[in-house]
Amino acid sequence: MPSISIFDVIGPNMVGPSSSHTAGAVAIALLVRKLFPGSVKEVEFVLYGSFARTYKGHGTDRALLGGMLGFETHDLRIKNSFKLAEEQGLTYSFVTNEKETEVHPNTVEIHLTGSDGSFMSVRGVSVGGGKVKIVKINGVDVDFTGEYSTLVIRHLDYPGMVAYIATCLSERNVNIAFMRLYREKKGATAYSVVESDEVIPQELLEKLREHEKVEDVMLIQV
């Protein structure tokens, strides 16, 4: 059982009205924004379950867009995020999907298109009390919360990848809290997710990218 801090009880400090539908939505979008390298030109939010039914009344739409603009849960600019996104030239849209019901009730899938034309899709879930997790990246099932410093490495499923990543980390004295590999099928694209209690040095990302089977490296720094 994860421990509960004083500030899990008296907190989070947040823009209302709902910890799961507003604060959680901000947190998911902010994580996704951090995962996406470079600038975002266009974003589409696909809402499922309770998110799809009640997003307007809970400000889930403004919260998601606010997170995409880099705001945290207590940032009062969230209320004006439509206008702020327009000012920044960020195109956005909200789509509901009430056909797919085999998902957590508070699920959103975020489709991002970068200024350079790159595309990424990430699915996040708001699990209650403002806590969230990322459950899918580009169609591959993953599972992490962003509460630790998190490295997400996209690579080909190839022998020795885990050893390579672990060596790069150990050479820089980064202690691994959790490490998991997710893949669709043998030999295809895989994601390795490394969570650490410490700050992960930027230079490590360059080193990881040197490997020919590594396609991309993303970092969420706590």
Add this chain to the structure above:
Amino acid sequence: MDFISGQELLQLCEENSCRISDIMIQREISEYGASSEEIMERMKEAYRIMKEACHKPLDEPVPSIGGLIGGEAKKVRDRRRQGKSICGSMLSKAITYSLAVLEVNASMGLIVAAPTAGSSGVLPGLLLALEEEFSLDDEQIIDGLFTASAIGYLIMRNASVAGAQAGCQAEVGAASAMAAAAAAQIMGGTPQQCMDAASAALVNLLGLVCDPVAGLVECPCQSRNVIGASNALVCAEMSLAGIRQLIPFDQMVDTMMTVGRSIPFELRETALGGCAATEAACARTCQIFKN
């Protein structure tokens, strides 16, 4: 230093001759490696946000996103200022501030979830009223917030504070238990009196369902927060007067969860039953979703 029940918490208070708030701060230091200064700064910031949310809608009332609430706190304040309150100054202020925080919450303003956003008016409502009425200082109230967090932690750990899981008794009920214990400590109660006040608060709100109109955190959430604060006040009063509770806090937490599990799905934040299913609520829901 850690504890997983009210009984263990009371034992630690006794062994160390200290208050619940002191134990909770010690736990935070040992579990998270935070310094007492950091912890104090974060709680001060939380209380600053709470106070601001209590005051803001009194001068600048704004309608909620769903349009179901807005301006209620100002009405109660104005009536009190005219000398017409039938509740007396203390309770009238607690009502005013609890209403106010929910107005801020429902209009996308800044609040502190305590323990949830839907129950965020209870603690600030009661504690700011106490501070003003008894000319206390912020430090005394902040001590009370640590005591409240110990109660909230035990409910989160051993039951739930999610309306979707256990109904409003788990949200406003938990907030009310937290506020009752905080008020008891602030007004000089012993750790046992704090636990008794919290236990009584859970007894009184046991079985309360979560039935938000149109699924929004507006109605009946706002007036439920008021009942949470009022309930906390009377429970603290009883406990400080030396009234003991038959049922210990830990057993009330367990039974709250058992009752929560037997609350039907329609009455656990789905907006399918209770107040949300009344004719008046359905009519408003249709209006809201047409826009």
